[in-house]
Amino acid sequence: MVGVGPNGSESSLARVSLVNYYGYTLLDVFVKQRERVVDYRTQWSGIRPENMVNAVPFEEVQKQVAELIEGRILLGHAVYNDLKVCNSIFNI
Numbered sequence: 001m002v003g004v005g006p007n008g009s010e011s012s013l014a015r016v017s018l019v020n021y022y023g024y025t026l027l028d029v030f031v032k033q034r035e036r037v038v039d040y041r042t043q044w045s046g047i048r049p050e051n052m053v054n055a056v057p058f059e060e061v062q063k064q065v066a067e068l069i070e071g072r073i074l075l076g077h078a079v080y081n082d083l084k085v086c087n088s089i090f091n092i
Contacts (some may be wrong), residue, residue, distance in 0.1 A: 001014060001041065001045060002033065002037045002039065002040050002041055002045060002047055003038050003039030003040075003041055004033065004035040004036065004037055005035065005038065006033075006038075007038065007039075008039030009043075012033055012035065013031050013058065013061075014030060014031055014033065014037075014040075014043065014045065014047050014051075014055075015028075015030050015031060015045070015047060016028070016029055016064075016065060017029075018068055018069070019044065022027065026068055027056070027065065027068060028065055029055075029056050029061055029064070030047070030051050030052055030054070030055040031055055031057075031058055031061050032052065032055035032056060032057050033052065033055070033058060035075035036071075037049075037052070049078055072073070
């Protein structure tokens with residue numbers, strides 16, 4: 001997540017990474033921001049302005065994630081919070 005809005009106080013999805021059971025990377029993509037990024041939160045996110053140059057639009061990333069996890073079991077730390085940004089696809 002990166003910070004957008006007043007003083008970067010709002011969180012916005014900036015990167016999606018999915019791996020399978022064996023640790024193989026299925027998806028690792030930067031998400032293009034709709035708003036101006038005020039705080040890259042680099043110390044926590046690792047994201048820098050140059051990472052966003054070839055970022056993919058949110059709707060495209062959302063579709064890719066939906067296709068990859070359809071019919072699968074999803075595990076992770078605080079997955080509910082991560083999937084809230086995809087709420088128009090998932091019933092959570």
